[in-house]
Amino acid sequence: MGIEDFFKGIFDVKKIPTKVFLVVFIAGTFMFYAPQKFATIQFKEESDLKIYAYITYLICTGIFIVNCITVIVTHTNNYLLNRRLKKEYKKLIHNLDNYERSVLREFYLYQKNTLDFPYDDNIIKGLVDKKVLYFASLFGSSIMPNGRNSTFKINRYLKNIISKENDLGLVNNPNKEQQGFILQNRPH
Structure with missing residues (x-):
């Protein structure tokens, strides 16, 4: 010193x-x-x-x-x-399309913070570009793809703002029509 x-x-x-x-x-x-x-x-x-x-x-x-x-x-x-x-x-x-909303809906349907999606899918790429989804880092800052899939997580600020009912169309006790809409609008 x-x-x-x-x-x-x-x-x-x-x-x-x-x-x-x-x-x-x-x-x-x-x-x-x-x-x-x-x-x-x-x-x-x-x-x-x-x-x-x-x-x-x-x-x-x-x-x-x-x-x-x-x-x-x-x-x-x-x-x-x-x-x-x-x-x-x-x-x-508010500006997300139905396909992008369906991807976000999956996090709430599975009640998980991270999910695997194909990283070369156009919808996933768009959500990553918009900073809605992030690669969930497994080891430091590296991205470890699993086959064609990689693990993603929702932007933590967005997660606090998203309303399941208003933004994603999820309700606690969905009727048959709402269940049908959710099943028909799931990502591939």
Whole structure:
């Protein structure tokens, strides 16, 4: 460990928890701005310690405020991004044709997270291109085809958004007509 790493570690503010800055902010505010009868620590007017304590207080207050703003901006951006993605995924699900819906329906009929499909099928290729289906990796990032088939899984964000009834036509207790529709519209 070199001297550069030592100084980098000392001045890396991200490693210090925000709670420490909060405690210094609260204690400093109480110490410097509370009425004298409530403050337990008294500084002499000509004391250098008061100046150093005040500088530390100002720096910690600034870092605390920046951390708070960063957290608020990050959460706001994540919220807006999730809303946008959910809207795009709803639109994507709405635009799927009946063949693509039938492939997705299979995951719910079998109640499985992964299923084997022929990887050279046009419908499967289209769903992979649209990022609806992904290859389920067996070993690291490699894709292990099993004959003509490979294992696929549904995009986890889409899985949370898909409505079995509205998007795929699945109901809990289907009547004969609904059962016939599902049986006739199964993928090859």
